[in-house]
Amino acid sequence: MNAWEIHHRRTAALGDVITVVDAGADLPWSDDLAEVFGDRAGLLVELHGLFARRVTGRxxxxxxxxxxxxASVAEAWQAVVAELPGVHRTLQAYADEPALARPVANLHRTVAVAVGLAALDAPxxxxADAGRAFVANAAHIDIPARRDGWLRERLSYRLMKATA
Structure with missing residues (x-):
């Protein structure tokens, strides 16, 4: 199997897992998933990677x-939790999994730096502790309402600045 086929197989398997957990079921496990991800830890790391990429992009x-x-970071976090509720719930349920410790700490650091709670060179x-505390409170942060058309206006402004 070539790298492209492996990628597509992993992506399809991950999509199937997301469908299952978003429907409210527990993290599935089977011989097919073991063949693709190695073990549950590998699957959890992959789920976390997807969640982290979405959060970072947002x-x-x-x-x-x-x-x-x-407010922007809280809004981004809340949006991804709403998009991937089963993934978020699953990652919360397996939060003590040793394989997730470093990736979760890195995501929390990203949040802390984005909000201004930590510097890039902070340990x-x-x-991560600062980011974790922020995320724990993110659901309670007041996010200002956006008026219709604000996104188009901001993007147009950014594009004009970039081409000027």
């Missing part, structure tokens, strides 16, 4: 378009 966009880092443990 944070980058939100920070580029809004002037309120705390991982300190930055």
């Amino acid at each position: 944070i980058e966009l939100a920070l580029d378009l809004h002037d309120l880092p705390g 991982l443990a300190i930055a």
Whole structure:
């Protein structure tokens, strides 16, 4: 099997897992999943990677378009949790999995840096703790309402600045 086929197989298997957990079921496991991900830890790391990429992408966009880092990052986090509720629930349920410790700490550091709670060169443990505390409170952060057309206006403004 070539790399392209492996990628497609992993992507399809991950999509199937997401469908199952988003429907409210527990993390599935089978011989087919073992063949693709190796073990449950490998599957959990892959799920976390998907969640982290979505959060990071949303944070980058939100920070580029809004002037309120705390509200923007909270809004980005909440949006991904709403998009991937089963993945988020599963990652919460397996939070003590040793294979997730480093990736989760890195994502929390990313959040802390984006919000301004930690510097890029801060020790991982300190930055991760700040990000973890922010995420724990993200659901309670007031996100300002956006008026219709704000996204188009901001994107047009950014494009004009970039081409000027």
